[in-house]
Amino acid sequence: MPDSILTPQPMANDADYFGFCRMVRSRTGLDLEAYKRQQMERRVRAMADRHGIGTLMEYWQHLSRNPEDLRIFMDKVTINVSEFFRNPEKFEELRTLVFPELLRKHSRLLIWSAGCSYGAEPYTLRILLHQVNPGIRHRIFASDIDTGVLERARQGRFLPDDLRNISDILRERYFIATANGYEVKAFLRDGIDFQRHDLLRDPFPHNVDLILCRNVVIYFNEETKQRLYERYYAALRPGGYLLVGSTERISNAREIGFVSTRPFFYHKPA
Numbered sequence: 001m002p003d004s005i006l007t008p009q010p011m012a013n014d015a016d017y018f019g020f021c022r023m024v025r026s027r028t029g030l031d032l033e034a035y036k037r038q039q040m041e042r043r044v045r046a047m048a049d050r051h052g053i054g055t056l057m058e059y060w061q062h063l064s065r066n067p068e069d070l071r072i073f074m075d076k077v078t079i080n081v082s083e084f085f086r087n088p089e090k091f092e093e094l095r096t097l098v099f100p101e102l103l104r105k106h107s108r109l110l111i112w113s114a115g116c117s118y119g120a121e122p123y124t125l126r127i128l129l130h131q132v133n134p135g136i137r138h139r140i141f142a143s144d145i146d147t148g149v150l151e152r153a154r155q156g157r158f159l160p161d162d163l164r165n166i167s168d169i170l171r172e173r174y175f176i177a178t179a180n181g182y183e184v185k186a187f188l189r190d191g192i193d194f195q196r197h198d199l200l201r202d203p204f205p206h207n208v209d210l211i212l213c214r215n216v217v218i219y220f221n222e223e224t225k226q227r228l229y230e231r232y233y234a235a236l237r238p239g240g241y242l243l244v245g246s247t248e249r250i251s252n253a254r255e256i257g258f259v260s261t262r263p264f265f266y267h268k269p270a
């Protein structure tokens with residue numbers, strides 16, 4: 001039997017993988033080593049394979065000579081899947097429990113959608129706040145490392161599938177139908193500040209009332225996650241909340257100072 005059937009395709013060796021990571025970091029600032037190695041290496045290797053390139057260092061040579069391919073690599077390496085009202089029950093808890101509690105203490109909230117992808121999450125927050133508190137212009141800081149998705153987010157254009165959790169009534173009230181899908185109504189864009197921000201390198205805002213960081217850290221290694229959660233704790237105002245994704249859990253929440261009030265919500269005591 002030929003060897004290749006018995007032996008799985010070898011992963012790139014350490015020198016090849018870490019050499020590639022160092023090159024990407026020095027040229028683009030993206031720290032691939034902070035992501036889970038197995039997943040990241042598989043993803044990068046699949047992209048190299050598509051160009052028929054065998055080693056990651058050769059792939060780097062290709063990327064460094066082809067700026068357009070480097071841009072596509074940067075777009076694809078971090079996964080951007082999202083949708084409006086992702087895990088709808090969490091947004092219902094935000095609307096009925098968390099926002100009323102926060103609004104009893106502060107009339108104008110600062111909310112951070114960290115890793116906002118192409119904008120479905122921050123626009124969902126904007127819709128909720130408009131329902132709960134239509135007269136007030138709360139601030140939403142919506143950040144992502146990927147400039148391509150941020151550009152899409154600023155335009156506020158979505159495919160029908162992104163809106164699958166949205167009722168007809170909300171669709172009528174907050175969206176305009178276009179040839180390919182839907183566009184958010186102009187007033188929803190007000191108050192959302194879309195900015196490129198790398199969670200692993202850039203300074204964090206202060207006095208945030210609510211942080212949503214969902215389906216972002218799943219790609220980070222354990223050490224990176226812990227450091228990030230500590231920084232979120234510091235960024236929150238006392239009394240504030242962090243909402244994580246519905247497959248995520250902060251293992252040392254108590255040591256950091258968080259109180260876990262209901263699943264996936266972490267509270268910074270006042």
Ligand SMILES: C[S@@+](CC[C@H](N)C(=O)[O-])C[C@H]1O[C@@H](n2cnc3c(N)ncnc32)[C@H](O)[C@@H]1O
Nearest residue numbers: 078080081082115117144145146198199214215
């Ligand atoms: C799966 S999307 C999550 C979108 C949204 N939070 C949700 O749950 O629907 C993950 C996002 O994290 C972003 N991301 C990955 N690494 C990042 C980093 N180091 N800093 C900021 N954003 C990052 C990706 O670009 C991607 O848009």
